[in-house]
Amino acid sequence: MVRPSSSSLVIRRFAVSLVIPVIPVLAWDRLRGGVPFWIQQTINYGGIRPAYASEVLPRLVGWASWLPHFFGWPLLVVLFIGLPMLLVYDLTRGARTWPAAFDLSLIAFALGIVFLHWLLAFPFWDRYLLGWYR
Secondary structure (H helix, E strand, O other), X not given: OXXXXXXXXXXXXXXXXXXXXXXXXXXXXXXXXXXXXXXXXXXXXXXXXXXXHHHHHHHHHXXXXXXXXXXXXXXXXXXXXXXXXXXXXXXXXXXOOHXXXXXXXXXXXXXXXXXXXXXXXXXXXXXXXXXOOO
């Protein structure tokens, strides 16, 4: 009998843990009728669109104004110095190891969140940073 590899087992566990809460939410949404909740929220909010070219720099300044409140200045300095060093280490010496892959996936996720908040046109309010908090 062939045993599944540990990576396929991890992927299966992740998929099951993702499906368990999603199915009841989608079933509830269909049973209540009407417009699906994610479409209704987009309608209520007014939609999300890519930022215009004239909005890119003001949006970057607006989101950057929240960074001191989020990290504090000393940690912010360490973050901007330490993350590039970690990235260089992971891409050179630590390449193709599990810790390097984990670090790179966390860095990619964090940068993806930052770019989505920056390049999608919606207000830069502090409540949108809740996904960033520990």
